[in-house]
Amino acid sequence: RKEVEQDPGPFNVPEGATVAFNCTYSNSASQSFFWYRQDCRKEPKLLMSVYSSGNEDGRFTAQLNRASQYISLLIRDSKLSDSATYLCVVNGKDTGRRALTFGSGTRLQVQP
Amino acid sequence: EPEVTQTPSHQVTQMGQEVILRCVPISNHLYFYWYRQILGQKVEFLVSFYNNEISEKSEIFDDQFSVERPDGSNFTLKIRSTKLEDSAMYFCAMTLAGRTGELFFGEGSRLTVL
Numbered sequence: 570r571k572e573v574e575q576d577p578g579p580f581n582v583p584e585g586a587t588v589a590f591n592c593t594y595s596n597s598a599s600q601s602f603f604w605y606r607q608d609c610r611k612e613p614k615l616l617m618s619v620y621s622s623g624n625e626d627g628r629f630t631a632q633l634n635r636a637s638q639y640i641s642l643l644i645r646d647s648k649l650s651d652s653a654t655y656l657c658v659v660n661g662k663d664t665g666r667r668a669l670t671f672g673s674g675t676r677l678q679v680q681p
Numbered sequence: 682e683p684e685v686t687q688t689p690s691h692q693v694t695q696m697g698q699e700v701i702l703r704c705v706p707i708s709n710h711l712y713f714y715w716y717r718q719i720l721g722q723k724v725e726f727l728v729s730f731y732n733n734e735i736s737e738k739s740e741i742f743d744d745q746f747s748v749e750r751p752d753g754s755n756f757t758l759k760i761r762s763t764k765l766e767d768s769a770m771y772f773c774a775m776t777l778a779g780r781t782g783e784l785f786f787g788e789g790s791r792l793t794v795l
Binding site: 601602603605607610611612613614615618656658660668669670671672673674 | 722772
């Protein structure tokens with residue numbers, strides 16, 4: 570089983586749509602969870618951390634389900650500028666490991 | 682937003698040659714990382730560096746790779762004898778103490794091995 574697994578997409582949605590991505594992780598000892606965004610041929614950038622209680626940042630909502638070991642990202646009112654690859658990221662194999670493990674990403678294409 | 686500067690932006694080299702990639706750290710950032718991304722694939726961890734020594738490394742980071750901060754400023758990744766499969770984008774990243782998930786990435790150095 571991959572450490573971090575994501576549906577590669579692409580998700581093609583019209584502007585204004587709501588879209589959700591899921592991600593599963595294999596290590597139940599993982600403590601930290603994040604969503605990063607990567608534009609084509611650019612570096613990843615932190616979008617938001619994911620907290621146990623769920624958290625929201627504007628149009629973006631992240632949730633964590635530890636029992637099922639999955640993380641979700643919801644984007645409301647999609648904009649053209651949201652088109653990118655969304656990377657699910659967890660801390661590594663061993664508790665306390667600083668290095669992060671990246672999923673392969675889910676590509677989103679928002680269309681006019 | 683903090684900036685991490687990497688050089689070169691693109692390097693083409695022959696197989697077997699040595700390559701050095703450089704990264705200029707942000708002040709107050711203590712943890713340094715190298716990640717790589719082969720075209721079309723996921724971002725993979727190579728090595729982390731703290732207090733002038735390697736703190737973690739992955740299976741990818743074999744004897745061909747080394748890292749250092751030779752002058753206390755630039756953070757470098759050296760590949761001693763490049764192979765075709767080393768062709769990738771290499772990202773330097775940094776974090777503040779206590780905020781290990783908030784990686785600030787450089788724009789990357791694209792390495793092409795012929």
